[in-house]
Structure formats: C-alpha cells, structure tokens
Amino acid sequence: xxxxxxxxxxxxxxxxxxxxxxxxxQSIDIPALCWQPGxxxxxxxxxxxxxxxxxxxxxxxxxxNYPVEEGLIVRTNTEEVVKTRKIIIELLLARCxxxxxxxxxxxxxxxxxxxxxxxxEDCILCGLCVRVCREIIGKEAIGFSxxxxxxxxxxxxxxxxxxxxxxxSCAFLCPTGAIKIENGLNMRKIAEINCEIPLVxxxxxxxxxxxxxxxxxxxxxxxxxxxxxxxxxxxxxxNYARRLIAMSSKR
Amino acid sequence: xxxxxxxxxxxxxxxxIIKTSKREKRTIVLSMGTCGIARGASxxxxxIKKEVRKRKLHNRVEIRVTGCHGFCEVEPFLIxxxxxxxxxxxxxxxxxxxxxxxxxxxxxxxxxxxxxxxxKKIIKETDIPxxxxxxxxxxxxxxxxxxxxxxxxxxxxxxxSLSYVLGNMQPEEVIExxxxxxxxxxxxxxxxxxRKWELCRRAPEFPKYVICxxxxxxxxxxxxxxxxxxxxxxxxxxxxxxxxxxxxNYGYVYVRNEYPLAIHHLNIALQxxxxxxxxxxxxxxxxxxxxxxxxxxxxxxxxxxxxALIASIEGKPxxxxxxxxxxxxxxxxxxxxNINNVETxxxxxxxxxxxxxxxxxxxxxxxxxxxxxxxxxKIKNSGLIEVPMGITLKQxxxxxxxxxxxxxxxxxxxxxxxxxxxxxxxxxxxxxxFDSLSEAGSMMGSGGMIVMDEDTCMVDVARYFVNFLKEExxxxxxxxxxxLSAMFEILTRITEGNGKxxxxxxxxxxxxxxxxxxxxxxxxxxxxxxxSTLKYFxxxxxxxxxxxxxxxxxxxxxxxxxxxxxxxxxxxxxxxICPVSAIQGEKKKPHSIDDTKCIRCGxxxxxxxxxxxxxx
Ligand SMILES: Cc1cc2nc3c(=O)[nH]c(=O)nc-3n(C[C@H](O)[C@H](O)[C@H](O)COP(=O)(O)O)c2cc1C
Ligand code: SF4
Ligand code: SF4
Ligand code: FES
Numbered sequence: 001x002x003x004x005x006x007x008x009x010x011x012x013x014x015x016x017x018x019x020x021x022x023x024x025x026q027s028i029d030i031p032a033l034c035w036q037p038g039x040x041x042x043x044x045x046x047x048x049x050x051x052x053x054x055x056x057x058x059x060x061x062x063x064x065n066y067p068v069e070e071g072l073i074v075r076t077n078t079e080e081v082v083k084t085r086k087i088i089i090e091l092l093l094a095r096c097x098x099x100x101x102x103x104x105x106x107x108x109x110x111x112x113x114x115x116x117x118x119x120x121e122d123c124i125l126c127g128l129c130v131r132v133c134r135e136i137i138g139k140e141a142i143g144f145s146x147x148x149x150x151x152x153x154x155x156x157x158x159x160x161x162x163x164x165x166x167x168x169s170c171a172f173l174c175p176t177g178a179i180k181i182e183n184g185l186n187m188r189k190i191a192e193i194n195c196e197i198p199l200v201x202x203x204x205x206x207x208x209x210x211x212x213x214x215x216x217x218x219x220x221x222x223x224x225x226x227x228x229x230x231x232x233x234x235x236x237x238x239n240y241a242r243r244l245i246a247m248s249s250k251r
Numbered sequence: 252x253x254x255x256x257x258x259x260x261x262x263x264x265x266x267x268i269i270k271t272s273k274r275e276k277r278t279i280v281l282s283m284g285t286c287g288i289a290r291g292a293s294x295x296x297x298x299i300k301k302e303v304r305k306r307k308l309h310n311r312v313e314i315r316v317t318g319c320h321g322f323c324e325v326e327p328f329l330i331x332x333x334x335x336x337x338x339x340x341x342x343x344x345x346x347x348x349x350x351x352x353x354x355x356x357x358x359x360x361x362x363x364x365x366x367x368x369x370x371k372k373i374i375k376e377t378d379i380p381x382x383x384x385x386x387x388x389x390x391x392x393x394x395x396x397x398x399x400x401x402x403x404x405x406x407x408x409x410x411x412s413l414s415y416v417l418g419n420m421q422p423e424e425v426i427e428x429x430x431x432x433x434x435x436x437x438x439x440x441x442x443x444x445x446r447k448w449e450l451c452r453r454a455p456e457f458p459k460y461v462i463c464x465x466x467x468x469x470x471x472x473x474x475x476x477x478x479x480x481x482x483x484x485x486x487x488x489x490x491x492x493x494x495x496x497x498x499x500n501y502g503y504v505y506v507r508n509e510y511p512l513a514i515h516h517l518n519i520a521l522q523x524x525x526x527x528x529x530x531x532x533x534x535x536x537x538x539x540x541x542x543x544x545x546x547x548x549x550x551x552x553x554x555x556x557x558x559a560l561i562a563s564i565e566g567k568p569x570x571x572x573x574x575x576x577x578x579x580x581x582x583x584x585x586x587x588x589n590i591n592n593v594e595t596x597x598x599x600x601x602x603x604x605x606x607x608x609x610x611x612x613x614x615x616x617x618x619x620x621x622x623x624x625x626x627x628x629k630i631k632n633s634g635l636i637e638v639p640m641g642i643t644l645k646q647x648x649x650x651x652x653x654x655x656x657x658x659x660x661x662x663x664x665x666x667x668x669x670x671x672x673x674x675x676x677x678x679x680x681x682x683x684x685f686d687s688l689s690e691a692g693s694m695m696g697s698g699g700m701i702v703m704d705e706d707t708c709m710v711d712v713a714r715y716f717v718n719f720l721k722e723e724x725x726x727x728x729x730x731x732x733x734x735l736s737a738m739f740e741i742l743t744r745i746t747e748g749n750g751k752x753x754x755x756x757x758x759x760x761x762x763x764x765x766x767x768x769x770x771x772x773x774x775x776x777x778x779x780x781x782x783s784t785l786k787y788f789x790x791x792x793x794x795x796x797x798x799x800x801x802x803x804x805x806x807x808x809x810x811x812x813x814x815x816x817x818x819x820x821x822x823x824x825x826x827x828i829c830p831v832s833a834i835q836g837e838k839k840k841p842h843s844i845d846d847t848k849c850i851r852c853g854x855x856x857x858x859x860x861x862x863x864x865x866x867x
Pocket of ligand 1: 442466468557
C-alpha cells in the first residue's frame with residue numbers, strides 16, 4: 001500500500017493503481033470520458049487532468065493513467081486545472097454542440113455555451129468502443145482511421161467488418177450514444193461501423209436472441225450444450241420451470 | 252574482408268592515405284544530394300562522364316559523387332581537387348570547357364566562379380563567406396566522401412572512434428564521456444544524451460534497443476536527410492558506440508519513405524559495415540554483437556515523436572502512447588529503448604575523437620557543440636549550415652545567409668519546425684542555443700530555420716503552421732485536435748477580414764489549454780506559432796481585425812489594388828493582363844481599377860513597368 005494526499009485528504013491505496021481510481025474510491029469527482037474500469041487507459045479526453053506535486057515540483061498529469069507513488073500530493077481543482085478543463089470541455093461542446101450527454105457534462109462543469117465554431121458530431125473519439133472490442137471481446141472489428149482532424153472510428157476500409165460479432169459492446173460503452181444498435185426483422189445493424197449481421201431466433205418462441213456470429217463466438221469460447229444457444233432467456237426460464245414442476249410432481 | 256582489431260584498422264587507414272597521396276589524378280567532386288539532383292546535377296554528371304570518355308581523360312581525372320555540402324543556393328556545383336576550385340550554377344554545356352581549361356590545362360574559368368556580395372570572384376570553396384563563418388564538424392567531410400564507399404569514410408578517420416572505444420573503454424566510461432561532453436539531443440527536446448544512455452543501461456530488462464530517429468517531418472527541413480545521404484557511416488558508427496555503451500544488440504533506423512536516396516545510401520552503408528566487421532558478430536574482434544535494421548515510415552509528422560515512432564515500428568498506428576513511463580525503461584516491445592536523432596548519433600564519434608574536454612569547448616554553458624540548420628526562406632544564401640551553438644541569429648541571417656533576398660527588409664525568423672515560434676528583429680542578437688530560444692517563445696527544434704521578409708503576413712504564417720499541424724497530428728487527444736481545429740477557424744476568419752476583437756483572447760485561451768492538457772509534445776508546443784506571433788506581431792493581428800487591412804498585402808480579402816494616376820502612363824499593360832477586366836482607361840491616359848470586380852490576383856501589380864499600381 002502507498003499513501004497519497006488527494007485534496008489534503010490522506011488516503012492509502014494499493015500500489016500500481018492510477019490516481020483516478022484512488023480518487024473515485026474516495027468519491028472525489030474527476031470527469032473522465034475515455035476511462036472505464038477494466039480497460040487500458042487511453043489518455044485521450046484529457047478531462048481527468050489534475051495537479052501533482054512531487055519533491056516540491058508541480059505539474060499537470062492525466063489522473064486516469066498516472067500511477068500512485070508514496071507521498072504523492074494530488075490536487076484536483078486548482079485554478080489552472082479548472083481553467084484548462086473548462087476550455088477542453090468548451091472545445092468538446094463545440095464539436096458535439098447538439099449531443100445531450102456532452103451538453104449535460106458541460107453544464108455540470110459550468111460551461112453553458114461554446115465560443116468556438118459549432119459542429120454536430122456525436123463521437124468524441126474517446127476510443128472506448130475500439131478498446132472494448134480489442135481488449136475484452138478480443139476482436140479488432142473497429143479502429144481509428146485518418147489522422148489529425150480527419151480521425152474517426154470506423155471498420156477496416158469502411159467495409160462490413162469481418163471480425164465483428166455484433167455483440168454491441170461498443171454501443172453499450174459509448175459515452176455519447178454515437179454508436180446505435182438497430183435490431184431489424186432479421187438483422188442487427190450498427191450503421192456507424194458498417195455492420196449488419198443476421199439474428200438467430202429462439203427455437204421455441206421465435207423471438208430474436210442474438211446475432212449469429214456472437215452465438216458462434218460464444219460456442220467457441222464455452223463448452224455449454226448446443227441447446228442453450230438457441231433458446232432465448234424467457235424460454236430458458238420457462239423450460240426450467242417446466243422441468244422443475246415435472247420433477248416435483250414425480251415425487 | 253573483416254577488420255578485426257584496431258591495428259588492422261590503422262593499417263588499412265594508412266594504406267588508404269598512402270594510396271591517395273600517391274595519386275596524381277585530379278578529382279572532380281560533384282555534390283549530388285537530393286537538392287543537387289533537383290537542380291540538375293545528374294545532367295552535369297552525365298556530361299562529365301561523356302566528356303571524360305571523349306577526351307580520354309580517364310588517367311587524369313577521377314569523379315567523386317558526394318552528398319550535399321550545404322550550399323544549395325548555387326547548385327549544381329563541382330570542386331576540382333587538389334586545387335579546390337569551386338565552379339557553381341553549372342549548365343551541362345559548361346562541362347566541356349571545364350575539362351579543357353581546368354583539367355587538361357591549369358586555367359581557371361572566371362565566369363563559373365562564385366561572386367561575392369561586392370562582386371569579387373572567389374576561387375576556393377573554403378573562402379566563400381557562406382562557408383567561412385560556419386563550423387562544419389559534421390558536414391565538413393561531406394565533400395571527401397562518396398557515401399557509397401566506406402573507404403572514403405575510413406580515409407577521413409572513420410570508425411577510429413569505435414575502434415578506440417572497443418579497445419580502451421568500458422561501457423560506463425563511454426557514458427561518462429558523453430555526459431561530460433554536454434551533448435544534448437538534436438531531435439528537438441535537447442535531452443542530455445549521456446543521461447539518457449545511462450538510464451537505458453541501468454534499466455533492468457533485456458534486450459535493449461537503440462533507435463535512430465530519421466523521421467524528419469518538418470516541412471522545409473532536411474538536416475537529417477543531408478547527413479544520411481552524405482555520410483551514413485558517421486550515424487552508423489555513433490549507433491554502434493551507443494549500443495556498446497548501453498548494452499544493446501539491436502538497432503533500428505526509422506526513416507521516412509520520402510527519402511529514397513537516403514534509404515539507398517544507408518542500405519549500402521549498412522551492408523559495407525557488415526562486410527568490414529563493424530556490424531554483426533564479434534565486432535572488431537570484441538565479444539559484442541550489434542546489427543541495425545532499417546524501418547521505413549509512412550511519413551506523418553507525429554511519427555517522429557518517440558512513442559509514436561515505437562508504435563509505428565511495432566506495426567501499430569503511429570500515435571503517441573498515454574503512459575507516464577519513459578521509453579528508456581519500457582519502449583519498443585516494452586523493453587528499454589534509447590532513441591536519438593540522426594544528428595545526435597553523428598555527433599558521438601566526434602565526441603570520442605576529440606575527447607569531452609575539446610568537444611565541450613564549443614558552444615555555450617548549457618548547449619555544446621555545433622548544430623545543423625536548414626536555412627531557407629527569403630534569404631540570399633539558402634542551404635544547410637552548421638554553426639557553433641551560441642552564434643547569434645543575426646550572424647546566421649546576415650553573415651552566413653547573406654541577408655534578405657531582393658533588398659527587402661527582415662521581418663521574422665521562424666525556428667523549431669512547425670511548432671516553433673517566430674522571432675522579430677529585436678531578437679536577432681539572441682544566441683542560438685536550446686534555452687535562449689525556448690525562453691523567447693520559440694525553440695531549437697530539430698533545426699528548421701525560415702527567414703521571412705516584410706512581404707510576409709504573420710497571421711497568415713501562423714495559419715499555415717496550424718493548418719499543417721491539424722492534419723499531421725494524430726488526432727487522439729481533445730485539446731490538440733479540437734484546439735488546432737478551432738485555432739484554424741479563428742485564424743482563417745481573421746485573414747478573411749471577419750475577425751473579432753475577442754479572437755485574440757480566444758487564441759490565447761486555446762493555447763493555454765493545449766500547453767497544459769495535450770498528450771504529447773506536438774500538442775503542448777503546437778500553439779507556439781500562434782502564441783509567438785500574437786506576442787511579437789500583435790499589431791498585425793489588430794490591423795487585420797480592426798482596420799480590415801493586411802499590412803504585408805498577403806491576405807487577399809484585405810488588400811486593394813489602386814492605380815496612382817500621376818505615375819500611370821496609360822500603356823495598357825495592366826488592362827490587358829487583368830483576367831476579369833476590372834481595369835479601364837483610354838490609351839495614354841491614367842487607368843483605374845474597379846475594386847468590386849478585382850479578384851486580387853496581383854497581376855497588374857507585377858506587370859506595371861512604372862510602379863503605378865499600389866497594393867494597400
Ligand atoms: C511531434 C513530434 C515530432 C518529432 N519529430 C522528430 C523527428 O522528426 N526527428 C527526431 O529526431 N525527433 C523528433 N521528435 C523528438 C523525438 O520525440 C525524440 O525526442 C528525439 O528523437 C530524441 O532524440 P534526441 O535526444 O537525440 O533529440 C519529435 C517530437 C515530437 C513531439
Ligand atoms: S463511438 Fe463512442 S465510444 Fe467510440 S470513440 Fe466515439 S464516442 Fe467513444
Ligand atoms: S497532442 Fe496531438 S499529436 Fe499528440 S497525442 Fe494529442 S492529438 Fe495526438
Ligand atoms: S479519462 Fe483520462 S484522459 Fe480521458
């Protein structure tokens with residue numbers, strides 16, 4: 001364990017944790033758009049900036065990827081930190097001037113209007129979608145393309161991604177709702193990443209269960225009986241209940 | 252043939268020297284870097300070969316093709332040794348006369364000599380003012396070296412530093428020597444090289460890697476290209492010494508794909524170094540393996556940043572990584588990695604050869620040795636220059652550069668590449684070293700130096716660099732990506748005459764957030780062009796915003812052309828050339844411009860022989 005001071009409060013945390021995690025445990029609020037527990041820090045949104053002091057020297061670092069050290073002093077709300085963060089938020093608000101989530105965040109941190117030219121993007125390029133796909137699902141269905149102001153999230157060569165299993169983790173983690181899932185009659189569609197995958201239907205009731213490739217993926221990863229994959233949650237419950245009743249009536 | 256120890260190298264060297272001293276042939280040295288070739292040096296070479304054949308001069312003359320010597324302004328040029336006669340701005344047709352007069356006979360052709368400021372003809376290269384004020388420790392030997400011939404490098408004392416190190420020094424001693432020399436990285440950051448090596452040596456993990464950063468993405472800068480093309484072995488020797496000191500067996504040179512000649516020369520040099528036993532197993536008889544692989548980069552500016560470069564070598568997208576751990580501890584493939592710039596590596600053999608005491612006599616208290624700059628822009632003598640640290644900007648611009656071209660006035664000098672700053676006339680006495688330049692709001696960078704004259708609009712300059720950076724950054728982090736994009740929009744509206752007074756504050760606020768908040772040094776320095784021009788040329792911003800005028804007459808929306816009736820002779824030249832028929836007037840009577848039709852192309856301004864068209 002190491003001891004650090006966050007906003008004059010001394011806390012004891014496990015080695016190798018990042019400042020942000022330590023602060024969150026103490027319910028100290030630091031905005032963090034591109035960070036999620038379980039994923040590698042990405043350091044892209046820069047909202048989690050804090051001031052640190054080490055042997056008398058002060059500097060600004062991003063708390064989501066700065067590992068704690070014994071004796072580290074952290075200040076999360078100095079004048080400089082607040083000013084820098086506000087400008088960054090204002091820049092984000094200009095990029096996503098119509099996005100609800102970003103508007104809410106901006107308001108929370110005291111930015112009501114952006115003085116920069118407004119655009120109507122939803123994606124903030126936080127990379128959560130790309131990372132969850134790579135680090136958790138183990139696929140590289142999506143990634144970034146272009147550089148500088150042309151950077152964007154997309155599938156390789158903007159073609160339907162071969163690796164995508166249609167699980168929707170990207171959409172689930174997206175902090176701004178930029179990635180949307182549409183379940184059609186037969187297909188799951190994730191337009192932002194050019195993905196369209198047939199759905200599998202429940203063998204009992206015919207309701208959609210999950211995209212075909214996701215089922216194949218799960219079959220590979222687990223050794224569960226085949227039957228399970230083609231039964232929806234509702235029917236699984238019903239089947240289970242039926243069996244239970246049958247069992248008890250035998251007794 | 253492998254050279255197995257220092258005495259074999261010494262013998263080999265002495266034999267080369269004896270061979271050259273016995274040679275009675277003259278040598279024609281032709282400077283053929285990318286710059287020389289662009290100016291027609293290949294045609295000169297072909298003519299020389301043809302004429303030598305025709306005149307049967309094989310026994311009397313030898314041709315040596317070298318890399319760039321630096322004086323790009325007067326290329327193509329050649330030098331005839333042993334006399335050292337320098338003929339410049341050549342045409343293929345001049346070759347015949349050169350061979351007849353200066354090879355077959357002993358005459359000098361006046362008209363091909365370099366003419367100095369005062370109209371004096373100068374015979375020898377070394378007497379030309381452009382070279383005289385420089386200190387060419389690295390570039391000086393370029394004229395003696397055919398980069399495709401390792402013997403030329405050895406004849407210049409090459410690989411003797413390596414030989415000395417392997418024969419007489421422990422790795423720690425090498426590091427100590429580099430530390431004491433005060434050598435600092437030439438790639439931009441100015442980090443003390445010896446300290447970096449020491450940190451890498453002390454890092455516990457293996458293997459360790461050394462990398463030569465030859466990405467050189469600054470527009471208009473070609474210091475590293477010049478070195479790679481002209482003297483690749485000096486870089487290789489530096490890397491081998493560094494690898495020995497650090498305890499590394501694997502080296503990489505990351506070079507941009509747009510440098511085909513540099514890549515070609517480096518490939519040849521690497522192979523020759525292997526053939527001679529300077530790379531590979533048991534280098535010079537010592538139990539030490541080291542080899543170098545070349546990696547070609549796609550050429551984004553941001554790929555020069557060390558962690559982006561490492562990602563790129565690993566085959567990942569070239570973007571900086573977000574980690575607070577130095578590459579000397581965890582770099583390429585997570586292993587300790589020491590990255591140095593091309594010029595830094597080339598300085599290493601020099602430090603060893605001279606010893607730290609002599610090396611550190613050159614330069615200032617905190618910046619030692621020489622620095623290569625590519626001096627370009629509105630300057631008389633553009634080219635690659637090498638100067639001792641601490642020389643003033645004024646000496647560079649006026650003594651070496653020969654002052655501003657076309658008798659214009661100096662306005663600013665931009666140093667440090669796209670994220671450097673613009674310094675005004677008042678700062679011309681500034682000594683050129685890492686710290687002075689940073690303090691003044693610019694930076695040393697890797698050595699780009701652009702001179703600007705009175706016809707340059709500083710707002711437009713800032714906009715140019717911001718435009719470059721917004722496309723060449725990686726786009727990963729918010730302050731840099733969105734900050735550059737917002738800055739570009741603001742600068743654009745100012746140059747178009749739609750600027751608002753608050754815009755200057757907005758620019759400063761964005762600068763502040765980018766400096767504090769960006770992920771890598773591209774973003775933290777990217778506001779320099781804006782910040783420095785706001786600081787030193789604020790009046791130009793104000794003129795654009797408040798008076799809707801561009802004082803330098805560059806921003807199209809803000810200039811107006813007008814014909815002064817007292818100077819106009821009514822010749823009609825402007826009337827004929829105007830592409831939109833905005834000019835009217837009868838012959839021999841003063842003409843006039845209809846400002847509402849005028850598209851500000853400036854054709855009338857250029858064409859008028861009587862300077863009657865005014866731009867304001
Ligand atoms: C955006 C950016 C571009 C860079 N480009 C280069 C480059 O082209 N060449 C180079 O040697 N260093 C470049 N650097 C600096 C490198 O990150 C690194 O500091 C340098 O290669 C270290 O070598 P040195 O200590 O010998 O200077 C760049 C840095 C940044 C932030
Ligand atoms: S789509 Fe969503 S999760 Fe993916 S980078 Fe954009 S904002 Fe982040
Ligand atoms: S500062 Fe610019 S170049 Fe560096 S990581 Fe951020 S976006 Fe990329
Ligand atoms: S949460 Fe730290 S940079 Fe985004």
